[in-house]
Amino acid sequence: MTLLDLPSNRDEAWRWSDLSALPEIAARAPAGVVPEALPWIDCAEGPRLLFVDGCLDESRSDLGPVAIGPVEVDPEGHALARLAGRVGWSLRLGRDHAPSGPVQIVHLSTGGADHLAGEIVLDEDAQASIVESFVGEGWSNRLTRIRLARSARLMLARRVMASVGFVSFTDRATVGEGASLVATVLAAGGADTRIDGSILLTGEGAYAEAGGALLARGRQRHDANYVVRHEAPQGTSRQLWRSVADDRAICSVAARVEVARGAQKTDGEQSLKGLLLSRSAQVNAKPELEIFADDVKCAHGATVGELNRDALFYMASRGVPREEARALLTTAFVADAIERVGEEAVREAMHADAEAWFAKTPLPLGEREGPAAEGGGRVRA
Amino acid sequence: MLKIENLHATVADKPILKGLSLSVNAGEIHAIMGPNGAGKSTLGYVLGGREGYEVTQGSVSFDGKDLLEMEADERAAAGLFLGFQYPVEIPGVSNVQFLRTALNAQRRARGEAELSAGDFLRLARAQGDALGVSMDMLKRPVNVGFSGGEKKRNEMVQVGIIQPRLAVLDETDSGLDIDALRVVADGINRIMRAPDKAVLLITHYQRLLDLVVPDFVHVLAGGRIVRSGGPELAHELEREGYAEIAA
């Protein structure tokens, strides 16, 4: 086993992360068994890739335009990104090209740690929808490089459904003139996550969305760190994150917008909202703005709260049992984030994932309640 | 059907209901009137089972069962409906989804079969039509962006869909224009005037009681029923105000 060089909590960007379980997971041997049911989405036929512990399962994959091999990534100083290596899958689409349907990638981890890189390079006016689903029980670590040329469009959705373990991924994206990137994450499994990303809007009128819904219970932790940097004029960016924490779980989102000098008429919006389902849960929301241009419109909002008691009573007074009312309100709370996904079949699958998460039997009340002082919401401006 | 005896209740440790007694039989419509702050809405919330409304003395039985022992949703399944003075907005949850969940939860609790999506939509459309609430509105989030009057009409649509046995309607007439008042009053008469049903109508206005003629009128003041009578009591209140009667 190689020695893991992991960041510590003393580093500001990692202060909310808990990577302490990773060495132990990495030391485990993967079982390598592929289950019958895999989370393929029933939609238009497109390329399908199954990675089992980071290796392509050719018999269950249909690569289409996707290639496997060395990938042009530059992981910089990011510790997890570096671990992901420089070999993986690559989707390069020429001018005006688009796959026949959404590209589906399932990452199955059967025990240990697996690392994999990926790249998405779209030439002018090319279009793709990609959905990655993470399942299993080990540690899956990914690095994805994204390059969108003029007017290219990419819809990138991630479903983290792994039952235990850890899922980490890092995105490095550049978005060219008039191009559009919509990246959405749904963490609705039992695994902890660490999500990192940076999007550079390098062309005029570029559009980027990064966000998602993080659902956590038990002692789970989700940790998202995303930076959107506007380097050209008239760009638009949206970062919409919804975090739900129950029991003693912790969700943390740090979202940053940077507007470079010269990136005039930038329109940037951040909305970070947290919902605490128990007194001992915690949501940290840290919106950040750094603006060096003078003619920009940037708005950010961050709130952390509990379920609305009036709404809960209103629902109860109509006969909706407490747990069902909680699930309805919580589903509604995360719906905005999932609605960003343009591909209908993928969006519906993600709504269903979230509902399945809420429908799980909650812990008995005794385990749910904790000392009030421990939990709470924190909004840092 | 409903028997309230010597009910005392506090909100935030403040005594609000102070020995309230009231009996409502099946087939009856009772109006409750009284000055602002008398405890009318508090009575509704206590009957509905809202958290924070603590009963310190007395009893409430509903069809012979101890109402106060039940959770709020169990009371609804048992046939109690509370129309809110200020209906609550629920962003992100449509009226249709909310009411279908509610109705089916009640039916499950009573051991009845759930309604299919299609059957539910037909029921919702019919009840909405009768009260001038369109299907478009029913597909919107619960009460979000509804005007004051639309919210009240929406409460009546819910009564029509849920078909409770006892409806406690807290100022369902407030904020309604003249035509809407008639529509809502017709709704109350149509849905709730039946031998096996009863209504507790909390109101400030005679004009509702001209359209939904109560069998009994009660004056609630200082947390108790201080006077009861027939429909003529409402006229007397209208003429003389509460000062004399509640004194």
Ligand SMILES: Nc1ncnc2c1ncn2[C@@H]1O[C@H](COP(=O)(O)OP(=O)(O)OP(=O)(O)O)[C@@H](O)[C@H]1O
């Ligand atoms: N949460 C609370 N904390 C303290 N006092 C409360 C609270 N809720 C209600 N009250 C008080 O209880 C009293 C009764 O209120 P309630 O709403 O029942 O009056 P009402 O008869 O419905 O009045 P209205 O005709 O204005 O609707 C009022 O004095 C009110 O201020």
Ligand SMILES: [Mg+2]
């Ligand atoms: Mg009131």
